[in-house]
Amino acid sequence: MDQQLRTELSRQGIFTTTLEELYNWGRKSSVWPLTFGLACCAIEMIATTMARYDLARFGAEVFRPSPRQADLMIVAGTVTKKMAPQVVRLYNQMPEPKYVIAMGACAISGGPFKQGYNVLKGIDRYIPVDVHIPGCPPRPEALMDAFITLQKKIEAQSLTGPERPRHLDPEAPSEFEVPQYGAHDLVPAKNVKLWNITLKNAPNEPCVVGDDGHRKD
Amino acid sequence: MSRVWWVTMDIEKIKSGIEAAVPGASVQVVLNASPSAQHSLLIGREHAVEIARFLRDDAELRLDYCSNATGVDWLDTETSEKVKVKKLVDGVEQEVDEVRKTRVPGYLEAVYHLYSMEKKHGPVVMRMRTEDRERVTLPSLTPVWRSAEFQEREIFDLFGIVFEGHPDLRRILMWDGFEDFPMRRDYVEPNDYEYEPTAHDAVLEKAKAARAAEG
Numbered sequence: 020m021d022q023q024l025r026t027e028l029s030r031q032g033i034f035t036t037t038l039e040e041l042y043n044w045g046r047k048s049s050v051w052p053l054t055f056g057l058a059c060c061a062i063e064m065i066a067t068t069m070a071r072y073d074l075a076r077f078g079a080e081v082f083r084p085s086p087r088q089a090d091l092m093i094v095a096g097t098v099t100k101k102m103a104p105q106v107v108r109l110y111n112q113m114p115e116p117k118y119v120i121a122m123g124a125c126a127i128s129g130g131p132f133k134q135g136y137n138v139l140k141g142i143d144r145y146i147p148v149d150v151h152i153p154g155c156p157p158r159p160e161a162l163m164d165a166f167i168t169l170q171k172k173i174e175a176q177s178l179t180g181p182e183r184p185r186h187l188d189p190e191a192p193s194e195f196e197v198p199q200y201g202a203h204d205l206v207p208a209k210n211v212k213l214w215n216i217t218l219k220n221a222p223n224e225p226c227v228v229g230d231d232g233h234r235k236d
Numbered sequence: 237m238s239r240v241w242w243v244t245m246d247i248e249k250i251k252s253g254i255e256a257a258v259p260g261a262s263v264q265v266v267l268n269a270s271p272s273a274q275h276s277l278l279i280g281r282e283h284a285v286e287i288a289r290f291l292r293d294d295a296e297l298r299l300d301y302c303s304n305a306t307g308v309d310w311l312d313t314e315t316s317e318k319v320k321v322k323k324l325v326d327g328v329e330q331e332v333d334e335v336r337k338t339r340v341p342g343y344l345e346a347v348y349h350l351y352s353m354e355k356k357h358g359p360v361v362m363r364m365r366t367e368d369r370e371r372v373t374l375p376s377l378t379p380v381w382r383s384a385e386f387q388e389r390e391i392f393d394l395f396g397i398v399f400e401g402h403p404d405l406r407r408i409l410m411w412d413g414f415e416d417f418p419m420r421r422d423y424v425e426p427n428d429y430e431y432e433p434t435a436h437d438a439v440l441e442k443a444k445a446a447r448a449a450e451g
Contacts, residue, residue, distance in 0.1 A: 200411040204426035221431035
């Protein structure tokens with residue numbers, strides 16, 4: 020419908036919408052997160068839901084204790100290799116449409132523990148992430164910003180065509196491979212269908228060392 | 237007046253106390269030369285449980301609280317010293333310098349920090365060493381101090397020291413099928429290098445190795 024006509028109609032007290040807008044408005048206004056936290060970021064997530072920051076203003080007040088009733092997984096904290104299969108399994112148990120926010124440095128990349136032996140280098144090795152929030156930990160405002168970003172993403176989703184949400188695409192996968200505990204590491208170490216950044220397609224590591232042995236770049 | 241409850245204990249006195257109470261016990265004092273002067277007792281494996289019981293139950297010591305148990309990995313060391321040796325060189329006896337190398341096998345060590353809640357003193361630092369890095373059994377002190385249970389499990393998990401007499405010796409941090417001991421100094425972590433935007437030092441070395449391996 021023509022935007023001008025629409026504005027004119029609303030001035031006359033006639034509200035027009037499309038099915039898509041109505042549908043997405045409903046979806047974005049009732050994103051219920053899954054109740055779980057992994058580390059210190061979870062404390063900030065809890066603060067976000069409480070009275071001072073009040074995530075309920077955006078329709079996400081109901082943290083569901085069961086993955087079957089949740090729409091959003093907030094991966095709040097360090098994902099250790101021991102915990103990763105459980106996180107993926109919880110994601111698989113959530114019904115579509117489902118979204119993931121990776122909250123904080125650890126969830127997006129392993130953070131300060133990246134070079135350690137026991138921490139996953141980011142949850143997007145195993146499940147698709149919609150919004151990444153940097154920070155250690157991110158402030159509640161950052162989580163709300165991520166949430167609003169997610170709402171905008173939901174709002175902009177077209178219900179038909181190649182960009183349609185996953186739950187309307189029968190071909191799109193809803194579950195992802197749960198890694199197994201191996202003798203030395205998780206097997207597989209990453210889901211190559213989701214994470215295909217290799218050294219071949221990554222830029223060179225820049226490193227300029229001065230005369231004093233300190234980095235200059 | 238502030239009450240001093242952090243009393244440094246006379247380690248030699250504890251040592252002689254143990255020797256009197258537990259016949260045949262081997263106790264050594266390991267001196268700490270740093271300003272903290274936290275000397276420790278190195279006790280033999282054979283009598284460790286009796287010694288621990290004595291430390292806990294002795295009326296004067298009453299070390300009823302094991303606050304911390306941890307592990308240390310000591311690698312094999314090689315020391316070389318120059319020795320003058322008399323040797324026949326061209327039929328003439330001469331003094332020749334020779335480098336003699338001695339290889340000292342490494343060992344794993346469990347360290348316990350003991351306090352007394354009753355007497356308000358401590359810590360007493362107690363160590364036990366395994367025979368070497370292959371024969372890695374030590375007696376468990378969990379029957380003496382219950383608080384050592386999880387910490388000994390953690391030592392088992394990360395250093396691979398097997399505690400005999402532990403009620404529930406399983407891995408605690410890593411999963412059950414995990415085979416390595418990550419805190420040992422010869423642990424090789426899985427080669428899972430990924431692109432690092434600000435690689436430097438050890439990570440830069442890893443980056444170069446990964447790129448070289450990829451060709």
